[in-house]
Amino acid sequence: xxxxxxxxxxxxxxxVFLYLPILLLVVNSFNExxxxxxxxxxxxxxxxxxxxxxxxxxxxxAQRTLLIALSSSGSR
Amino acid sequence: xSQRKNEILLTAPTLLWLVVFFVIPSLSMVAVSFRPxxxxxxxxxxxxxxxxxALAHPDYPVIxxxxxxxxxxxxxxxxxxxxxxxxxxxxLGGKWRGFLLMLVIxxxxxxxxxxxxxxxxxxxxxxxxxxxxxxxxVIGPDTLLLYNEGAVLLVMVYTHLPFAILPLxxxxxxxxxxxLEAARDLGASGFRAVMRIFVPxxxxxxxxxxxxxxxxxxxxxxxxxxxxxxxxxxxxNKIAQRTLGNRxxxxxxxxxxxxLAITLIPILVVFFINRKEHAESR
Numbered sequence: 258x259x260x261x262x263x264x265x266x267x268x269x270x271x272x273v274f275l276y277l278p279i280l281l282l283v284v285n286s287f288n289e290x291x292x293x294x295x296x297x298x299x300x301x302x303x304x305x306x307x308x309x310x311x312x313x314x315x316x317x318x319a320q321r322t323l324l325i326a327l328s329s330s331g332s333r
Numbered sequence: 334x335s336q337r338k339n340e341i342l343l344t345a346p347t348l349l350w351l352v353v354f355f356v357i358p359s360l361s362m363v364a365v366s367f368r369p370x371x372x373x374x375x376x377x378x379x380x381x382x383x384x385x386x387a388l389a390h391p392d393y394p395v396i397x398x399x400x401x402x403x404x405x406x407x408x409x410x411x412x413x414x415x416x417x418x419x420x421x422x423x424x425l426g427g428k429w430r431g432f433l434l435m436l437v438i439x440x441x442x443x444x445x446x447x448x449x450x451x452x453x454x455x456x457x458x459x460x461x462x463x464x465x466x467x468x469x470x471v472i473g474p475d476t477l478l479l480y481n482e483g484a485v486l487l488v489m490v491y492t493h494l495p496f497a498i499l500p501l502x503x504x505x506x507x508x509x510x511x512x513l514e515a516a517r518d519l520g521a522s523g524f525r526a527v528m529r530i531f532v533p534x535x536x537x538x539x540x541x542x543x544x545x546x547x548x549x550x551x552x553x554x555x556x557x558x559x560x561x562x563x564x565x566x567x568x569x570n571k572i573a574q575r576t577l578g579n580r581x582x583x584x585x586x587x588x589x590x591x592x593l594a595i596t597l598i599p600i601l602v603v604f605f606i607n608r609k610e611h612a613e614s615r
Binding site (some may be wrong): 261263264265267268271272274275276277278279281282295306 | 414418419420421422433436438440443447448451452454455459491494495498523
């Protein structure tokens with residue numbers, strides 16, 4: 258059966274639509290600028306900040322998230 | 334008789350769960366809606382209809398109407414996009430199908446609020462998208478992409494689209510595509526064959542998709558809060574404001590009951606259509 262290309266084109270557009278914001282998020286994690294609407298150059302400083310001992314609360318929050326997620330999904 | 338006893342025992346935990354976490358909170362919400370509010374955000378003893386009378390405030394019908402039409406348009410757009418996508422996914426061979434389905438599900442793994450916030454960057458007045466559109470002359474230099482109903486609609490479609498694709502795909506997977514070939518052989522155009530054979534064939538999936546998009550859409554408040562302007566509030570925003578901001582619990586109770594009443598409409602529609610189909614298939 259000869260079939261229309263339309264669904265395939267639409268699926269491609271849907272996937273671009275679904276991934277665009279997530280891709281932008283990843284790109285912005287390397288953004289030197291404090292505010293994400295402009296590009297201030299490449300940096301790894303936000304990742305460094307993540308590993309910084311000073312940001313202990315981030316790790317505490319991550320730990321808590323993991324604990325709650327595990328206990329709410331592991332109960333069955 | 335012992336079978337009946339077993340049934341009661343088996344359903345008891347579920348029933349208890351529903352009573353404790355659904356029936357009691359719902360009833361206490363109804364009770365709170367008839368209480369007077371006090372200045373600390375609590376409730377006073379005694380009974381009053383104040384919170385119910387306040388629903389007559391001219392703002393509320395406007396907000397309720399906006400909530401309904403934004404949710405309905407979101408649902409229609411999601412279904413219109415999801416239908417051809419599900420049509421394709423259901424027809425594809427195993428390997429591609431699994432991979433593409435995975436790609437539709439993976440965005441779920443990123444936090445909802447973060448994905449909504451990412452749209453603020455994309456649509457930002459200083460952002461590359463708006464600057465580009467202004468440069469190309471598509472939009473005027475004063476037109477904003479953010480803080481309007483269009484932005485709310487776009488992001489609502491974005492966050493709800495997978496909820497429409499997945500049930501429709503599940504229905505399309507069970508659809509017999511050779512029926513379409515038969516329709517073509519009998520002289521139907523491709524479009525006609527899809528509309529007359531495929532769409533009725535996945536009607537159950539369409540109904541589920543409609544419910545899965547429309548019901549959460551009616552209750553959304555993060556999206557209008559983050560990408561909408563002050564004149565794009567939905568009923569969820571008002572409930573949040575009355576609960577967390579200018580605390581008036583009876584008022585948020587009446588608004589929640591109004592939202593619940595609206596949400597019941599699509600649930601009842603799905604329920605009755607399903608029951609009718611059941612009765613017919615017997």
